[in-house]
Amino acid sequence: MSDQTNEEMHAKETPSEGLPVKANEQIQRSTAKNLAARLPRKYWLPAITGVAGIALGLLMGVGISAGPAENQRHDDALAETASVGAAEDAERLTKQILPRAANDCQADTAFAVVSDDHLSLTIDHKGKEDYSGGLSTREMMCIFDKLGVPSAVASHMQQTTSMDGRQTEAWDNIEVSWSYHPDRGMDSVVEIVG
Template identity: 40%
Template sequence: MIEVSDAPKAQNEANQVDSQLPKKATWKSRWKLCLGAAIAIGLVLTIVGIVVEENVASKARAAEAARVAAEEAEAARLRLLPDAADACFAASDGGVEIGDEGRSLTLQTRGNESFSGTSFITVACILRELEIPDSVMNRMGNTRALDGRQDAEWADYAASWSYHPDSGMNVIVELVD
């Protein structure tokens, strides 16, 4: 039997037991938990979005840089033939013609019956600027009218030429891809 004086003691023991039991989650604590989870998920998604966006932007910058570099390289390549002619002071020479937006160069020397054209010295100068191999230069120098049109390739160039004493030498140099 429990006596009246033991009642506060029993109530105290019951309160201790209740405090050790897990409390039921209230709607406020659930709401706080959901809000915290939503904020955490939002932060993670924001960070992932930033990383993905930076990766895409980085790839776009790299692609643009590659495109610009390719355009600059092609522009420099298209200056090879005009620069060779300029280096030999052949820009005003009647037998030197740049064509195809810098992709071809035509050289025409004077012959016994044609008085317009450039000199063999200018042709040799331009071809040396284009780093023509000695073997090709020798083939050009030894071409006869009976040999017809000859051709050769070196580095970035393809050349064809013919010679006749009456009309002179005709050389076409083209950039190759």
């Protein structure tokens, strides 16, 4: 084996100059195929990983570009469902405001009448000549406190005289109208609006 020189080994692998051009090209292609078949084996895993990475990247890119539209539709559907649920909850809670205020103040239901699907409360306050009864001032003011009446509205109500006629005030989603006469008391109607 040592008798064989580098030139002889090289001569076996490379085409000789004396061969026709077509044969020389075939030998070069054959040698390239042999090299391609032998050398890439150690590079197969990196090559496969690279190709898989590119393919995964393309699929993710397509998924992401299509994803936002699908995600937006899904988010819109969830928001609509939540909105409907929130609206129903808000309506249910709104309908509890007036009855809860009257109940918390232990107001007699004959003089604190909830009506209009729980959206209005008529308060009959006891006046000097109200022989049939009515809510005490403490019970009436308790109801207004539970409803969160602003101090400016409470002052307006307390300063109303029989000469002022019917008065109206509003806060949050509550509107109250009232009249006052010493003999009949401060009769009022509280309504949930908007």
